[in-house]
Amino acid sequence: MTVLITGGRAPVALDLARKFARSGVRVVVAESSRAQLCGRSSAVAASYPVPPPNRAPRAFVQALADIVKAEGVRLVVPTCEEIFWVARGRLPCEVLAEPLGTLRALHSKWEFVRLAKGFGLAVPETRLVLSARDLVGVPRPFVLKPVFSRFGTKVRVVRGNIGLKGDEGPWVAQELLDGAPVCSYSVAVGGRIVAHAVYAVEFTASGAAVSFAPMAHAGVDAWVSRFVERAGFSGQIAFDFMVGERVLPMECNPRATSGVHLFGDELAAVMLGEAREEPLRPSPDARAMIGLAMLTFGLAGVRSWSGLRRWARVVRESADVIAVPGDRGPFRGQFEVLWQNWIRSLWTRRSLVECSTYDIEWDGR
Known part of the structure; x- marks a missing residue:
């Protein structure tokens, strides 16, 4: 095969x-x-x-x-x-x-929010912005980001007036959320999750996580399960959440993400169609990192002695995704x-x- x-x-x-x-x-x-x-x-x-x-x-x-x-x-x-x-x-x-039409709706930060809201799921207040006129009445502060973007590299927190260039849009204006960033990664077949991981975002490179440890969060599990079921989704799908008093999605990535690193080899069997009664989940003690990124971007983001100790502990306990014995x-x-x-x-x-x-x-x- x-x-x-x-x-x-x-x-x-x-x-x-x-x-x-x-x-x-x-x-x-x-x-x-x-x-x-x-x-x-x-x-x-x-x-x-x-x-x-x-x-x-x-x-x-x-x-x-x-x-x-x-x-x-x-x-x-x-x-x-x-x-x-x-x-x-x-x-x-x-x-x-999935077909391109489905992928496009999930990749779009505007269409994704509308879709999730239609499924009866909690979403942040979001407005489509085609020109500066669409920002009139939007409560400050808010987050402005392109409808199609990645890594959070063009995300801006707006606290006052802002000028927009017509050739950069469209954008979405989204309420500024409180809480901690949390990510999920799943594999689904016909609206049923067959592999699922949730992990917190701690050390990053331009917004992308570079260290990974699984966590349990029933609210995230329930949100993802309902979305996948209502969408009838098949394939790999990932979500970025802000988790505080509410569990609210910021965006969807209908593709592989770093949650892959938390699974063992059983993930391959799941992708090949192995039937499972319960979703495959990472081992609770799974720890992974992108070593070079942790030594550069991750270390550069440390701002305190306690942060440095935490960084050192993560490096010590995590397996490097790239450098593997025998390969x-x-x-x-x-x-x-x-x-x-x-x-x-x-x-x-x-x-x-x-x-x-x-x-x-x-x-x-």
Whole structure:
């Protein structure tokens, strides 16, 4: 059996490749970036270069179709925003993704909130903003962010007047929420959750978590379960919440996220359709981190001695997602990825995190 994983630059793609390989599945990878993690992994039988999806979408899908036929692929597992470009085409095998229309509604920070509200779920007060006129009467402070965006890199907290550039929209204006950020990651089949993890956000790189530990939260579990059931969703789905007196979603990512790192190899079987009476959940003592990011972004975010002690404890107790005994190639590969993103950030004046998705981003086109 062969599985094709797309998005080979991403830590989640590498982790999934290893999970499938240890489960006896042959893994091939497709990636449009020259620098990647999976290509150096012993878990990967073959790594194929493909055209950048947001520049050559038809050629990208055709390249995937050619790989599927040549390798006898049974299942395609997208991991990052290339999932939207994968969903635009038709591949001659099973794809772990919903149709593009469903993915678009969930990726949109406006349509997602409307959908969840229609399901009877609690959501933050949110307004679609097409021009400055749409901000009249919005209580300050509020959060302003593009309808299609990622990593929170363009999120702004507005406390007074604000000027908007017409070529940047549309946006959503959302109430500023109190509480702690919490993330969930699930795999679902036909509206039923078959794998589920919840984890708090502590150490980050430009808003993206780089350390992961599972937590129990019945309110988050209930919210996700109802949404997935009402949507009849199948595939990977993740949510960012703000949890305080209320459990309120900030956005949805209908794709793989770092919650993958909390699971053992059983996750591969779930993705291949293994029947389960109860959802697969992480071990309570699971701890993971992206080591290089923790040593740079994570450490840079420490602001106190207690924070430093907490950082040191997390580093000591967590397994690095990249550097795994017996598969050291990706450890070297991550420096190539970092170097490529750094060079690109210099001439584009974008952050390192933004440059990591420059050729796969999908903004509703």
